[in-house]
Amino acid sequence: YDRAGERLGSVYNFMVDKVSGQVAYVVMSFGGFLGIGESYHPLPWRALSYDTGLGGYVVDIDKDRLADAPSHNAGEDPFVDTEYGKRVDAYYKTAPTS
Numbered sequence: 001y002d003r004a005g006e007r008l009g010s011v012y013n014f015m016v017d018k019v020s021g022q023v024a025y026v027v028m029s030f031g032g033f034l035g036i037g038e039s040y041h042p043l044p045w046r047a048l049s050y051d052t053g054l055g056g057y058v059v060d061i062d063k064d065r066l067a068d069a070p071s072h073n074a075g076e077d078p079f080v081d082t083e084y085g086k087r088v089d090a091y092y093k094t095a096p097t098s
Contacts, residue, residue: 001051001058008066011057012040015079025088026057030066039071042078042085044094061092 001007009030017024025042048057061069070088072078079085 001054001056002062003058003060005054006063007056008059008061008063009041015042024085030071039073040076041066041069041071042088043069044089044092046094047092 009028011026012029013027014023015025015027016022023045025044026048028041028043029038030041031039043059047059047061050056051058069091070078070084
């Protein structure tokens with residue numbers, strides 16, 4: 001959800017930092033229809049807060065900004081590129097996980 005309570009997408013996966021064992025990113029599925037054309041956007045864990053009233057995570061981002069965020073397709077692992085996480089953190093202006 002965004003800050004206005006509008007649903008942005010669904011949590012698709014959690015990515016764990018291999019060194020700390022802590023959640024580093026949440027991969028959110030966004031867009032598409034019936035699973036076709038979806039994109040997957042990693043969001044830094046620190047960028048999310050849980051809202052019990054909504055029953056979901058809230059991020060301080062709108063759909064337009066999310067559409068321009070770093071993303072990847074299903075089945076891809078963009079984190080094989082060691083710089084990808086840095087680009088994600090820079091986009092959301094969060095500190096790197098490690």
